[in-house]
Amino acid sequence: MIQTVIEMMSHVFIQRAVLVGTLVSLCAALLGVSLVLKRYSMIGDGLSHVGFGILTIATACGFTSPLYIAIPVVTISAIILLKVGNKGKIKSDSAIALISSSALAIGVAVTSLTTGMNTDVCNFMFGSILAMSKSDVYLSVAVSVIVAILFVIYYRKLFVVTFDEDFAKASGLKAQRYTNIIAVLTALIIVVGMRMMGVMLISSIIIFPALTSMRVFKSFKKVVISSGIISVVSFLIGIYLSYLYNISTGAMIVIVNLVIFILFTIIDKIIYE
16 A cells, blocks of 8 residues: 555656645535535535536637636626525525526537537546646645635634624624635635536535534534545545546545545444434
């Protein structure tokens, strides 16, 4: 095993993948706790579809780094999605379904009319962390570090907004502002994480670690810490098994997350019943 790890880490593209994947997995898990508790679990799925639509359009237009185009558009979409779900006549789950299906359809249509289902489009759809360019790596690392720092800075306020938005408003806290911060941070991680997991699987690294931690831990702080650890461990095991058995990295990461979720569920049954 150690020999395999040494051999794996001798490749530069694997080193890039481990760096980016670790940071993105950690940030996704931290944000996932608030999203799950606020019942916004599927916002990751919706935003990834929006990201796919924008990325395919940017690729069709000849942009060499479409992630730079996708980030601001997906960020704005996240804020609009929350406002529509909170204040509009359309409920949040319906709004996510509406936007995600529309964006995905636009992306597929643009792909059909222009480049076709080429390698870049497939990478966005199914993920290909091993094919990241230097530009993508720099952007992903920078975004992940910024997200992690902002999460730590606003931790207490995000905690209050997550558990009791009405109390937050009554205490003078601008709840909507911090809800928007959660949405923006999520949008950033979704876009950079699409290279790793793809449109089809990106929401899994947001949802799985949080749900897994909640099987055993009950306090917000413990769930956040546990989610971060589980997410990073799942990624590292997933990329190792992916390299060992030549299986899709994104799919392997989700399978590892699923196995850990089942184990934690069993532990929960043993401890609390």
